Amino acid sequence: DAKTTQPPSMDCAEGRAANLPCNHSTISGNEYVYWYRQIHSQGPQYIIHGLKNNETNEMASLIITEDRKSSTLILPHATLRDTAVYYCIVRPAYGGATNKLIFGTGTLLAVQP
Amino acid sequence: DSGVTQTPKHLITATGQRVTLRCSPRSGDLSVYWYQQSLDQGLQFLIQYYNGEERAKGNILERFSAQQFPDLHSELNLSSLELGDSALYFCASSVAPDRGGWGKETQYFGPGTRLLVL
Numbered sequence: 001d002a003k004t005t006q007p008p009s010m011d012c013a014e015g016r017a018a019n020l021p022c023n024h025s026t027i028s029g030n031e032y033v034y035w036y037r038q039i040h041s042q043g044p045q046y047i048i049h050g051l052k053n054n055e056t057n058e059m060a061s062l063i064i065t066e067d068r069k070s071s072t073l074i075l076p077h078a079t080l081r082d083t084a085v086y087y088c089i090v091r092p093a094y095g096g097a098t099n100k101l102i103f104g105t106g107t108l109l110a111v112q113p
Numbered sequence: 114d115s116g117v118t119q120t121p122k123h124l125i126t127a128t129g130q131r132v133t134l135r136c137s138p139r140s141g142d143l144s145v146y147w148y149q150q151s152l153d154q155g156l157q158f159l160i161q162y163y164n165g166e167e168r169a170k171g172n173i174l175e176r177f178s179a180q181q182f183p184d185l186h187s188e189l190n191l192s193s194l195e196l197g198d199s200a201l202y203f204c205a206s207s208v209a210p211d212r213g214g215w216g217k218e219t220q221y222f223g224p225g226t227r228l229l230v231l
Binding site: 036041042043095100101102103105 | 115117146148155156157158161168169171201203205214215216217219220221222223224225227
């Protein structure tokens with residue numbers, strides 16, 4: 001499985017966009033980039049995922065670089081309730097390792113009032 | 114609310130005991146996954162069931178077992194409990210992919226069961 005690298009922590013002002021980076025330089029062609037978040041010991045919450053193209057949903061946008069070696073999760077207008085640990089996960093679409101999600105240490109996003 | 118339910122929310126027990134954690138997947142999901150989150154190990158995959166059959170296994174101890182019933186709910190059984198088994202246990206569910214490719218299917222997590230072994 002490709003490994004991911006995320007900064008351990010980030011701050012963001014309430015109402016501003018939060019841009020969370022993730023490096024996955026060893027990603028292969030059939031591997032998806034998934035983002036989850038975990039708010040203080042609650043169950044991980046699915047945010048968004050993508051393969052090659054940028055994706056947007058009601059929660060966030062995912063920007064994947066053309067070479068797919070890095071991505072950025074964008075929360076357009078962060079609120080205090082977005083304070084959480086954000087996990088970037090690279091996951092093969094096919095093959096024996098696809099069943100599980102491999103969580104790293106993630107980025108603790110602290111949204112400041 | 115992900116639609117995945119887990120009971121109980123909290124469980125306190127003693128070393129050597131056995132407990133059962135229960136999970137009900139989202140409506141329509143055939144696959145259930147179990148994860149353990151401890152302070153020192155982070156979130157780790159334990160096991161997956163699909164339509165009643167074991168599909169994939171992760172770092173699950175021999176003292177732990179799971180099953181998925183015909184109504185698709187799943188139970189995780191933890192026996193001979195040790196202090197180190199204290200953790201959050203999460204269940205997730207997903208649909209089955211059309212043509213293999215489990216990696217394309219999003220897993221949705223329940224609220225978890227917090228287990229404390231004293």
